Every structure is written in C-alpha cells, then in structure tokens.
Amino acid sequence: MTQTTFETDFWKDAATRKIWDDIVPGEPRKTIPYTLTLEAIQKYCRVVDDMHPLYFDEAYALKSPYKGLIAPPAIHILLMFACTPTDDWMRSPGTVNAGQSWSYNIPARPGDVIRLEARALDKFIRKDRLFVVHDNVFFNQNNEVICSGRGWTIRPM
Template sequence: MTSNAQAAVAVDFWTDEKRRKVWDDIVPGAPRKTIPYVLTKEAIQAYCRSVGDLHPLYMDEDYAKASPYGGLIAPPSIHILLMFACTPMDDWMRSPGTVNAGQSWSYNVPARPGDTIRMDARALDKFIKKDRLFVIHDNVFFNQNDDVICSGRGWTIRPM
C-alpha cells in the first residue's frame, strides 16, 4: 500500500493497537521509522477545508501563480497532516489517548503539491511526572530537494 493510500484509510487509530510501540519501546535519541509521503493538491485542499483556512494561496491556482510563490502552496500548519502521513501505523506517536502538551515549530520553505515529503523524527527524552508518561520529541520535514519545510519540538503525554 502506498503512503498516500495508507493516509487515506488511516482513520481508525485502534486498528493497529496491538502492533503499536509502547512506553518501553521509546528510546530517546533513536531515529523513528518514517515513510515518505507525496503531498497532493487534493490533500492540501481537503486539509484546508477541514480547518477552515481557505486562503487563495492554497485554493486558487491563478491567484497563487501571480503571487511571489509562483504556484499553490500548503499552509504552514500542514505539518499536522504530514506528521500522521509520514508515521507508520505501528509508531508510538499514533497511540490513542495521546495528549499534545505543547509544541514549537519553525517554518522555512512552503510545502507544495507534488512534493515528496520525508520526516526525520526521534524522541529526545521520556520521563514520568505525577503518574503521567511524558515524551519530548522532535520532527523535521524535508521535501525531495532536501529543503527543510519545517521543524518542531513537541511534548506529549502518553496513555498508560
């Protein structure tokens, strides 16, 4: 199954629960397995519609061509879609019950329709505080030219 097809059907996060990595499998510093994803205009626009961001840079090809970008781009927040599209179903990041406890992102070049996106990701640290499981992780998204689209650090609370 291609990564785009996988992303299109990956709506039930409980499906692969038994295969998913758990707390003891998270190794700080070790790279996470990721999969490339070809970003399509349809995926960008479906994402934009779902979050209510209908800016013409993302939706109107004529407008975007006349802009300094010279064509359609994805909104910076596309990293949310890319995070899951580039993450295999057995990854600990997909665990149901995960809570986003904070994040910080830097944006460099816009993602565009047709880009093949790859993600370099790893857990930086994991710890237990007040009976909660925390993971600090970083993610860097690249296009097919090895340009950094965006990079970020997040804090998540893992399910027990």
Template sequence: MNVMGEEFETDFWKEVDDRATWDMIVPGELRETRPVTLTKKIIQDFARKVGEDNPLYFDEEYALSTPYKGIVAPPSIHILLMFACTTSKDWMRSPGTINAGQNWYYHVPIRPGDTIEMRGSALDKFIKKDRLFAVHENLFTNQNGQIVCSGRGQTIRPI
C-alpha cells in the first residue's frame, strides 16, 4: 500500500524516456497501477492548490454536520489519483499530452484514510489530422470495493 507523500514523484520529466509511447498502447490492456492511501493532509493540500476552500475539505466540525458526516476530498482529486496510482512508465504521464475531453461520474465520496485503486485501460487509439489520439477509461474504487469515481476521456499524444 502506497501512502502518498514523498514517494510520489512530481517531476514528470523524470524517466521520460522510459514512458510507453503511442505505438505501445494496446487497447483493452490494463494499465499497471498501485493502490494509494489518502490522508487528510493530502486532501487538504490538494484542495488548497486547486483553489478549493469549501469547509467540507477542512473543517471537521462543519463536515460532521453535513450529510457527508465528515471531511471528504474534492471530486477533482481523481486527476491527482490518475497519476499517483500509475507508475512513471505509464503512457498517460507523457509530457506534451493534451486533454481532448473527458466525462467523470462521482459515486461515493473519498475520505481521509481511504485506499484507492485504479483500473484503467485504453479503449481505442486512432490518428486524425496527423494527431495521435487515445481513448481511455478509468475506474477508481476504495478499500471496500465501492466505486468512488469513473470516467472516460480522450488525449492527444505527443509525436
């Protein structure tokens, strides 16, 4: 189990030459992933960095008074998890990747102490107007097997 922190690499150029390229993406093949445990500090650091100031993410007393019954993570934390749950060799981490659209569905809130696992794969890849596209799908579950977030997106891959 990986608790995010110092072992989560934030230098996305590190090991760039080891990344899977567009030619190596195999539709239907599961991406290599690892579980990540989120702490209150990680959730709150993320919220601050993306400009979230909702007391649901910071104030335990307030959060307990809501239907959520405690601190939760901002829904957009799935973006951080997409990188934290994958290895440095993952094709999604390639510098120069452009987000070409996405749809996300949120099911169960993520809470401090949750261990999140990601199941992800490319569904398709194609070339359009000399650009390399990958269509991907990701499913995030917590330690209880509950789906916390699911989504599908397209990226334009670097040449």
C-alpha cells in the first residue's frame, strides 16, 4: 500500500520508536512507498522559500531540460519521513544531525512512487554520545536512483 500523507507530530509516537539497542548495523530499515504529489512538492518549496519555476510553472518546466515539473533536490528531507513508519529510529525526537553527504542522480517528479532502501552501517559511542552512521537510497517507480546519501546522527540517550 502506498502512503500519501504522513504524520507531522513527531512526538506522537515517540514511545514506540526503536532505541539505540534496537539498531542493528547492516539490517535493512522498514520503509513505506510514498507517492510524491505536486501539492507536497510545492508545500515543501514554500516552507523552505524555494520558489523556482521548475517546481511551480508547468510552461516554464516543459521548456527546461527536465521537460516538466520536478521536485528540488532537497526533497529527500521530506521523503525521509514520508517513507518511514512511525516506529523508525530516524524519527526519534532529540536526534541530532551530525553530518551528511548526498548525491543527486535524477529529479523526483510529481506522481513518482518513491521507495527508500536504508540501513545503519555502524553505531558507536564517542565522548558519551551515541552515534549512528547510516545510508539511504531513494528510488522511483522505474527503479532509478533519485538520490543517495550517507549520514551521521547523534542519538538520544
């Protein structure tokens, strides 16, 4: 089943989220397909104040090298939450982004069914902080990689 909306109250399910001890390096994370709508793209763009016509103006976008409306590269921020269930450890309140590196292959488009493959690569403790290194790859319905990234997060105690 494809999810089309997602919860925005990130504390709502905090008690059900996986904790440090539940994170198993190498184990695939449970993910949910998400149909990316034009409404979601444009809402995201408005929130981050990115009003480029490639995301809003169909006539402009059709004349561009992309031949149609696209999502901005940073849409992976929205997709990270849209493609994970409420008990996913990445959704834990108190998690701190300690760094990330992303590669962008092709743009996501309205109507794409996005699939995420993700896992923890490693976890370790440094200076009394819980770190997780993780990778994430987003695919469209044609199994094409939209973007991929590696990140480091500091987990809540």
